[in-house]
Amino acid sequence: MRDLISMNDLSSEDILGLVEMAGKIEAGAVTPDMSGKLAALLFFEPSTRTCFSFDTAMKRMRGETLIMSGTGNTSAKKGESLFDTLKTISMYSDMIIMRSPIEGAARYASEKVNIPVVNAGDGANQHPTQALLDLYSIMKTQKKLENLTIGLVGDLRYGRTVHSLVQALSPFRPTFHFLSPSHLSLPQYLLEELDEREIPYYQGNDIAAVVRELDIMYVTRIQKERFSDEEEYNRLKGSYVITKKTLDAARKNLRVMHPLPRVDEIATEVDDSPYAYYFQQAKNGVYMRQAIIKTLLEAI
Amino acid sequence: MTEMKVDAIRNGSVIDHLPPGKAPEIIRLLRVSPGTPVLMGTNLPSEKLDKKDVLKIENHELSPEEVDTIALLTPEATLTIIEEFKIKSKRKVELPEEVQEIFTCPNPHCITNIEEAVTRFRINPGTPVKLTCGYCEKRYPADKLIV
Numbered sequence: 001m002r003d004l005i006s007m008n009d010l011s012s013e014d015i016l017g018l019v020e021m022a023g024k025i026e027a028g029a030v031t032p033d034m035s036g037k038l039a040a041l042l043f044f045e046p047s048t049r050t051c052f053s054f055d056t057a058m059k060r061m062r063g064e065t066l067i068m069s070g071t072g073n074t075s076a077k078k079g080e081s082l083f084d085t086l087k088t089i090s091m092y093s094d095m096i097i098m099r100s101p102i103e104g105a106a107r108y109a110s111e112k113v114n115i116p117v118v119n120a121g122d123g124a125n126q127h128p129t130q131a132l133l134d135l136y137s138i139m140k141t142q143k144k145l146e147n148l149t150i151g152l153v154g155d156l157r158y159g160r161t162v163h164s165l166v167q168a169l170s171p172f173r174p175t176f177h178f179l180s181p182s183h184l185s186l187p188q189y190l191l192e193e194l195d196e197r198e199i200p201y202y203q204g205n206d207i208a209a210v211v212r213e214l215d216i217m218y219v220t221r222i223q224k225e226r227f228s229d230e231e232e233y234n235r236l237k238g239s240y241v242i243t244k245k246t247l248d249a250a251r252k253n254l255r256v257m258h259p260l261p262r263v264d265e266i267a268t269e270v271d272d273s274p275y276a277y278y279f280q281q282a283k284n285g286v287y288m289r290q291a292i293i294k295t296l297l298e299a300i
Numbered sequence: 301m302t303e304m305k306v307d308a309i310r311n312g313s314v315i316d317h318l319p320p321g322k323a324p325e326i327i328r329l330l331r332v333s334p335g336t337p338v339l340m341g342t343n344l345p346s347e348k349l350d351k352k353d354v355l356k357i358e359n360h361e362l363s364p365e366e367v368d369t370i371a372l373l374t375p376e377a378t379l380t381i382i383e384e385f386k387i388k389s390k391r392k393v394e395l396p397e398e399v400q401e402i403f404t405c406p407n408p409h410c411i412t413n414i415e416e417a418v419t420r421f422r423i424n425p426g427t428p429v430k431l432t433c434g435y436c437e438k439r440y441p442a443d444k445l446i447v
């Protein structure tokens with residue numbers, strides 16, 4: 001595995017290997033050393049969280065980073081092609097970690113440069129490192145990945161974290177409950193993939209009706225701008241807010257996850273409950289990103 | 301009822317076992333040279349398909365890209381090469397695993413519509429055949445790509 005571009009490229013063995021490595025790094029059993037290595041973080045779409053997470057991961061392994069955030073001060077604003085930008089940056093660095101609003105940009109980058117490329121998010125397509133840290137989080141809380149019942153709540157249509165997570169969990173025989181407004185439901189091509197793999201799923205909008213069946217509740221934000229009718233947004237968004245009451249019937253092992261940032265879709269009263277896992281999930285991201293960087297740089 | 305037949309050609313390609321009504325679309329996509337003799341039979345009786353279309357194109361050997369296009373739209377078709385009125389070769393079309401360069405991705409946000417990149421689609425067999433873009437990973441029915 002030279003690059004990490006899409007969850008579709010990974011076998012279940014690849015996934016479990018990275019999950020195991022993240023665990024070893026967190027436990028201190030493995031202390032990767034990236035001294036002398038430089039990762040170029042090319043964030044053509046601004047990001048605070050993911051960019052900081054990668055920056056932290058590299059620096060905790062004694063590596064260094066070059067960070068480009070947005071296109072404001074770069075040659076991209078002068079009209080330089082992505083190809084030229086990538087080729088130039090690849091001359092300075094040992095790895096490119098890239099976020100772009102253009103779908104397929106990371107795949108394109110991996111074909112044009114001779115160093116490993118990590119996809120930190122490409123448009124509405126993939127966000128594989130988020131999916132992997134989510135899997136690591138699920139493994140830590142449920143002690144397994146197989147045969148779990150996963151509820152995905154909120155914006156399932158435009159959320160690339162949801163798309164990647166559905167694909168990431170598919171090899172492990174899950175049951176999915178998709179809970180969203182009808183026009184923000186999971187894209188048809190993903191439902192077809194699930195049908196091909198004979199993975200059971202249910203679509204609905206009543207969280208209370210299914211909460212007792214869930215091992216994981218993965219919440220995403222419903223954005224106002226996805227609605228043409230503001231009244232409909234105001235009417236609907238309350239149905240997808242998680243409160244302590246929502247979790248009254250939850251199983252003891254349920255964990256509520258969220259890729260963050262959250263706005264109001266998880267009430268702050270949930271933060272102190274045993275179900276809340278989203279901040280720990282963010283911390284897990286550093287360990288998983290360390291595992292990814294180590295695996296790719298040591299493979300070349 | 302008098303049996304309907306499409307006359308034999310001397311040299312060229314025969315595309316048989318097309319679904320009824322498909323021949324005009326296929327001949328439009330193949331873009332044969334103007335003036336090329338083409339014989340077309342539509343809604344002919346068929347043992348295999350109940351009804352079928354047939355195309356016979358004089359002095360035209362199908363390119364690999366044309367064969368892939370036919371396979372994507374009509375996976376049950378058969379191709380026969382004729383030389384001097386005799387069958388030189390005959391085979392069923394086969395769906396390729398991947399096609400490159402032939403189609404444009406319909407996704408305006410795909411890198412292939414923004415940078416210079418050769419398009420690449422993985423074939424998903426089925427009815428209808430679907431193609432997955434090798435870059436943006438969106439999936440489309442074959443007839444949405446073939447214009």
